[in-house]
Amino acid sequence: MGLTPYLEIGGDYREIVPGVFLVELPLPFSLGLINVYLWRLDEGYLLVDCGMETEACLRALARAREGLGLAWSDIRHILLTHIHPDHMGLAPKLRDLTGAQLHVHAADLELLEHITQTDSYNAWQRDFLTAAGVPDSLIALISGSLADVHRSFHRLSPDRLLQGGETFAAPAGGIEVVWTPGHSPGHVCLYEFARRLLLSGDHILEHISPNIGWHPGRDALGEYLASLDLVGEREVDLLLPSHGSPFTGHRAWVRRTHAHHAARCHRIVQALDGRPQTANDLVAALWERDLSPFHYRFAIFEVMAHLEYLRRRGAVLEDVRDGVAWWRRPPASVSSGTGSPGSRNV
8 A cells, every 4th residue: 555645735734644634843952843743533633742842832733723724622632652841841731722631651651750750850860870970070961951851841640541552533444552662661653554654753763763761670672672573563654753754664664773773782792892881981982973961861871771681681791889880791601692682582
């Protein structure tokens, strides 16, 4: 089955396929834009993601709504693919404007409750960065760079906690919620079988690999790779991402992304050939360019996600000394037979 995207172009929206409208909202950082989607249901519309809590985002969404001839009350459901600020910032305001039911995955609501306990979360993050070997001066800069973003996190009381497998009734057929943890613990995609559409959120983006950051008690990278294989098994003619344009070729993308993370795991293991290192040391080995404090935080969490993935598979060992985690390769006799780091058997 083939699909021709962009049936209609309005000032603030594009009709990708009949009844599915992409709306671009402006972001105040390097990604520039986020795509949110208005999806016609049998009754009213589903809004997928909300943008940042800014007047610019709200105005852009209002213009698109007016261009489509919709009232706020025509939006009957709001679903968050995940609870990062560019996806959930406007959720409380839009819920008040629309009266819509709010749908969030249970694992992301648990994460959100942790993040919105600001003092304890900030203390936890400082301890984490210290254990990763980040110097105090850089920790202060990282904390300052995240202050504005943190204000876009709000406690939410969803009407439905998602688990995966839920459906929405739409004219072209059912829309299924697919749980795809990795980018966040409760990230979800939406799949419409009849037209083989996958609204991929931040799970699959055409030109960049989504950030996979460490989460306590989880194997974030392992979960992400398994989630990639899950959607790779589906028949998909068109991907609707949260950033960039709709595109095709999801299975080739899945293969490339597996290879990317396998290569990063290999580089980490090679970098540990000689002496133990901290996650902070490994950032310098993996990123040759200078990183702003904002992006350095993401780099540290991504390195830690890869180290956790490798540790669980016996490819690296962790030693904690004076509150700092040092990583090393195990003796050859221990690591032999553990398989290739980054393999698809996750």
